[in-house]
Amino acid sequence: MSLRQITITPVFPLWLIFFLLFIGLAATIIQYRLIRRRLGQHRALALSFLRLGVIFLLISFALNPSLVSRKEQKISPSVAVFLDTSQSMGLKGLAGNGSRLDEAKAILLKGSTPLLKSLAEKFNVRFYGLGESLRSIEAEELPSLKAGGKEGDLTEALEKLAGKNSLAILLSDGNLKWRDTTSMDLPLMVVPIGNPQGYRDILIKAVKAPAMAFRGREVVIDVSIKGYGYKGVTLPVLLKDGIKLLRAKSISFNDNSAEVTVPLSFTPEEVGQRNLSIGIPPQFGESLTSNNTVNLSLKVVRDKVRILMISGSPSLNYRFMRMAFKNDPSIDLLSFVVLRTPSDMINVPLQEQSLIPLPVETLFSKELKDFDLLIFDNLPSHLYLKPSYLESVGDFVRGGGGFAMIGGPNLSDEGRYIGTPIEEILPVRLIEKEDYRRDSSWRVRLSRTGKAHPITRFSPDEGYSINLWQEMPPLDGINLLVPKSSGNTLLERNDGAFQPILTVGTYGKGRVLVLATDYSWKWYMGMVARGKENWVYLRFMERMVRWLTKDSSLDPVQIILPEKTGSVGEEMEIRIKVREEDFSPNRRGTVSLSIFNPDGMKVGSRLKATGQAGEYLGSFLAEKGGTYKLKIETLNSHLEEYLTIAGPMEDLDAAPQPERLRMISASTGGKFLSKDDDLLKEIEAYAERTESHFIEVRNSPLWGRLYVLVLILFLVTAEWYLRRRWGLV
């Protein structure tokens, strides 16, 4: 004990204590002088010292001295044990008999002295399952724990538990999310699981593909493929559209753990949703084969509607159609006008002619497939087109192209189309007799079909469309045609003759239209003459083109798919729009949604109205990966679309990653352990360094004890006894 360990905590103010001391000393001196004469110097001194002793003891008591003792104390650390439970831990473990998770469990639970038990004896241990989310688990749950779900976020877990634990232990194969942060203050000891040397797998690690492609333009899809344990092996990479092989390429790895990026290109020929798959056939000895394939959806659209129009002669019909097409930025028009026939005389040298040859060979033998729509405008085709070109037109329409014939004196080419593919394509019958009339004027009216058809129905209000067409200026020239049973007449003569003016139909995958007049331009100028806008003609032309080219904007039912590819377990939402003629608020339940999973089985779905007319929100739970078929049915139409859901292990890179774990442990200030190490010893040794220390301070009052009181009483009693004996009392 030293003086430094003594401290005082006065019970009175110090000035009062010193004042009392002074009074006590003064009284003792006065007393000494008074009793010295009577008792002599020695006895007076003895009594005075006794008194002084009492005074000093009392003053000391008032100062309340105490002894401070300091002692260093240690606290056993709280240890968080993370057990990786993500899907990669379900793969085969080191021993080969169980999964990686089983391997981790064995480390914790098995052996003569299980690590878990030993840890629990020495430390305050808490267990956590690190899967898609961090989950606290009891020790009893460990044996029944199963692997599954996406990789866990280790950074988030450590940040969450940093303040509550002084050490963390991780058992993992290294497939987890990790962001290196400098603020991490929870050291991590890592026990690697799995055997990287024995792991063999091929996986499609990443696919870089555009969300949308243009028809007729090459699409390049970059595929990154990673291989473990397949050095020097040549593997095929296959790009498929359904079961149709689009492209195949070979790759080989120059190392046992290597990544190769291969571009796969193809040119989509049809618009619409393409359900593509990229795959590598499963290889012998692969640990995981479900990551050999990736499914993706690619929406193929046309950048512009490409129209090839050939007109039999310069005409107002040509000029107004050209104006309408040129005004539409989504249309790319290539037109040819026959400025002179072979019988016309031009009488000038070639240098003074602007006429160019009609490149029929190139157009009909090579380039026709590049167009979406072919228009014959009053074309006497026998002068320019060989029968083989007409065959090409037939093939073009059969394959999905649009074809329109615009009327005039040469619509039927004096019956020369009879017996050709053109006759077969058209939705009207052709007759040998001249069928063009220009001797009167004819108004048009909407047919029953025309009242609902997207080409002629301009408004949800049926009466409005009927009146609009009836008000149109009369046509001064028409072709007298008879519709085929397969054709649908949309506009007909208004004089009761039931002559079709506008007839549409389908042929193969394509759509066809016949406009039996070369005076439709009057529908433009007629409205202008009345002081009205010219939109009716322009919209008519636009809709004609869009319908012929199967533009989805005219489809009665439209589906808006989610922008992001969904994943298993996710609730997928799709938006459905139904045109007015297919939807009536009074006929609820007329729209139905059916969802079929990749196995073709119907799955549960919900459909509810959004509150906006004709708009619905459909949803279903994606229980497995693959391509789902969505089928929407209304009173008059139906639509099928496809939605791709990524499989749970589609892009899983499950290779054990000990080096990554080593890096993670180092960055947290922890330690990377080996299964061969004495784990308990290592953990204990590390725990010692991370033990918490603190100084315990104890305050022991020196005067607050019985012997001090006894001493005071003794001194007072001794003084009283001596005084009495010496005759002072």
Next chain:
Amino acid sequence: MISRRAFLSLLALGLAKGLFFPKLSLSASFPQFFFTQLKYRGGEWDPNPEYVEAIIEELELRTSIDGLNERRLTTLSDPNLFFCPFLYMAGKYEFEPFTTQEREILKRYITYGGFLFVEDTMGARGFGFDQAFRKEMKEILPNHELKRLPPDHSVFQSFYLTGNIGGRQKVNSYLEGITLDSWTPVIYSQNDLSGAWARDKFGRWMNECVPGGEAQRSSAFKMGINIIVYSLTSDYKKDLVHHPFIKGRQNL
């Protein structure tokens, strides 16, 4: 066999029709192309009445266009004006200003797809018809001026590759026009093309072409055909597919 009474009745009916209904109805029997000449008040609206036959004959001979060998007459108040594909206006002298309503109609016709070919057959710059017409155009389209058409304008390439205007007289070596976007709905000439086309009933040219003679007349026909083809095809010759041919022939 027809009786004398019936024959005389039919003859009388035919004469009456010719006398009282000299023009064809606009609502029936439209061919693909025909001239519609604009009648207006004051000045002289019809300086070359016989121009149609020869140019239509040439048009049908040289091109695939089916034309009507007879002109139609119209006024700005005619409701059928908008169904006339090619409006022709000619004159020599100053004419009465159009009414506000007429100007509105002509503006609407020009703006919404009509085509107007105008000729000052006098060819006096700044006087008479030229002065009155330019004034009217300023009133009708104040934000658009009559400008010289560049040599590469579609009207010089629509059928023939020519920059030679031709005409009865050679006042200008260019055409003027009002262009809206890429379309020129108003083309103006002071060379009297229709004077060069005019032919009498016996097939003789009614006017001499000076100073170029018959070559100048030939150019007038070519330019006339080009203007008609342009009115029916717009800037078709500006399409890319024509470029290499036209440039090659022009040695560009």
